Every structure is written in structure tokens, then in C-alpha cells.
Amino acid sequence: MKKISLMGASGSIGMQTMDVIREHRERFQLVALSVGANLDVARKAIAEFHPSIVSVQLKEDADKLSSEIVGKTKIVYGMEGLTKVAIYDDAEIVVNAVLGSVGLEPTMKAIEAKKNIAIANKETLVTAGHLVMAAAKKHGVTMLPVDSEHSAIFQALQGEQEKNIERLVVTASGGSFRDQTRAQLQNVTVEEALNHPNWSMGAKITIDSASMMNKGLEVIEAHWLFDLSYDKIDVLLHRESIIHSMVEFHDSSVMAQLGTPDMRVPIQYALTYPDRLPRKEAARLRLEDIGKLHFEMMDLDRFRCLAFAYDAGRTGGTMPTVLNAANEAAVDLFLKGTIGFLEIEDVIERAMNEHEKLDDPDLETILAVDQETRMRIFSR
Secondary structure (H helix, E strand, O other): EEEEEOOOOHHHHHHHHHHHHHHHHOOOEEEEEEOOOOOOHHHHHHHHOOOEEEOOOOOOHHHHHHOOOOOOEEEEHHHHHHHHOOOOOOEEEEEEEEHHHHHHHHHHHHHHOOOOEOOOHHHHHEEEEEEHHHHHHHHOEEEEEEHHHHHHHHHHHHOOHHHHHHEEEEEOOOOOOOOEEEEOOHHOOOHHHHHOOOOOOOOOHHHHHHOOHHHHHHHHHHHHHHHOOEEEEEEEEOOOOOOEEEEEEEEEEEEEOOOOOOHHHHHHHHHOOOOOOOOOOOOOOHHHHOOOOEEEEOOOOOHHHHHHHHHHHOOOOOOOHHHHHHHHHHHHHOOOOOOOOOOHHHHHHHHHHOOOOOOOOOHHHHHHHHHHHHHHOOOO
């Protein structure tokens, strides 16, 4: 029985992680979880899984939940509570499925506590990849990718040697606006941006997919997870989302991982690695039904956020922190109707241009730059 701690249980990845646990109750036990402000998810998860500890965002929510719960589940709150979930003694693996850079500090604490990490929170590696990977190496912790693209690369590399890798090819669906010109994007609505053609995801990630920032963050994440230069990481537009990513080796062989668009597959692989378990209700890939797969080169002039991510990654230091913080702030403003869709790019570009990079930042510096970037954007 593998005991699991789940940060971000109320998000898309968190809910699908609970689906996987639910399907394999004989193999997995959910012992700790966090839900942010979603008390309904907390109540249902407590009733179903009986975790030992649950964290919520606010003290008043913690008090309310504590007064309702009958049983041994301990309710905690805030960053301290999230950290308690991350380092919970009984947990063997921590699924980081929280949204945004809030997952960074608890993940570092979990690594120090020698917990293996199933990482679905891009921002943790984007903002502090050098610190996270160094800590994982120091404490003997395995970083297991949950994003479908990174899981695909990870699976394709099993049994292979890193020295033989020529390049990584990360695939992208193109998001909600892949067939529209920049001129057509001037007045798109939030509802249109949230209409993803292939995947069911949370609002922030869906907007990132539409702007292609999601893919940019994945490029930076791949750089840290697989220790490859940005010149060896390409992005390819692939409309069907059947090939989740590929690895090309220096003998010209290419290994690809294929499957139907279902995040429960990479989630389960991270939880069972290096083994696999059957999935009873999974849709099976039938290429004869699909017929054709399409691929296109990425246009960095059309998808400027992807270009920003490559620039930030190559610049290094605190620049990826600024990229991520500016994007989170800009997406929040767009979802609230304060700025237009294309203005997300303007906010990010201005933040990067105004920032003077700091090399080899420690955790305190990263957190300070993150907050400073957000404050500057929200105060305009």
C-alpha cells in the first residue's frame, strides 16, 4: 500500500489523482491533502478517503471544517498547513498539483524530508529549478513528471542513456486559438479562451495553453528535469494530442509516447513507477479510427509567450521567476476582464524588460522577486 500526500486536491490534476487512487484502493492510500478554499471537495475527500491531515487556505475555513468533522482527520491551514501536508510522515510520495508558485516552498520542504515528488506544478521548477533539482540530488529524491509531455519524455527515456539524446520534442495542441491570426485575437472573450479543443483543465492552465505560455513553461521544466540545453528542446504543434512528446537520439531513432488525451495515465505512471497498473475504464488508442496525425512548426512571432519563455530560460537567474509571476498576474487580470487577451503578452514583456537579472538566486531572493513582480503589475 503506497501512501500518498496530495497538494492541490481540488484542482483538475488533484481531482484526477483521486480518481486514480479510487480505482486502485488496494494499492494506494490518500493520507494527506490540501484543497485551498474548496471546502466541498475537502468534505467529500474526508468522507471517502479518511486522510489523517487536511489543509485549507484560511483559518476561518479550518475552524468551520474542524467543527463539522467527526473522526481523526486533523485540519490545518495556510502555508504552514500546506507544508505539513507536504512533509507528512506517513506519506511515501507527494503529488504537487497546486496552482502557481505557492507550491515551491512546501516542495522544497518535502524534498528535505526525503519524499519522492510527483510534480504537476510547473511553476515550482520554472521559478527555482536549480534549487529544486540540486536539493533532490542531495537528498536522493526522485522527481517524477506528471505533465503528459514530460511523462512522455520520461517514459521514452526508460532504459536509455542520457549521452545518446539528440533533442526533445515537446508537442503542443495549439490551444483554443490555434487557427486564429493575431488580428482575430484582439477582442476574444474569456469564455472563448477557456474552450480548449482537446483537454479538460483548470482556467489558468487553459488560458496559458491559449497563449502558448503553458508550453513555454514546459520547455523550462524540461530543461531542469532532463538536464538539457534549450537548443535541444523543440516544440511542435500537434493538433490531435495523441503523441504527447518525443525523444530523438543521435543515431536518428525517435521514441514517442502515444495515448488518448487523459491526464490520469501520466498521474498513475508517476504513482506506480517503475511498475504499471491496468486502467479499467481508460479509452484505448485506436489509430485506425483517428486516421491522420498533423504536425506544424511553431511560429514564435504568432505565439510570443513561447518566445518569452525561451528567452527567460536562456537568460536564467531570476528571469524565469519574473516570467512566471508576470504571467500569473496577467492571466488573473484577463480572467477578471481587466485586460484583453493579447495584453497578457504586453504585461509579461514589460516585466521582463524592466527586470535586472540576478544570478544564482537563493529561495529568499526568488520569493522576493516573485512578490515584487506581482505588486508592480497589480499596482499599475
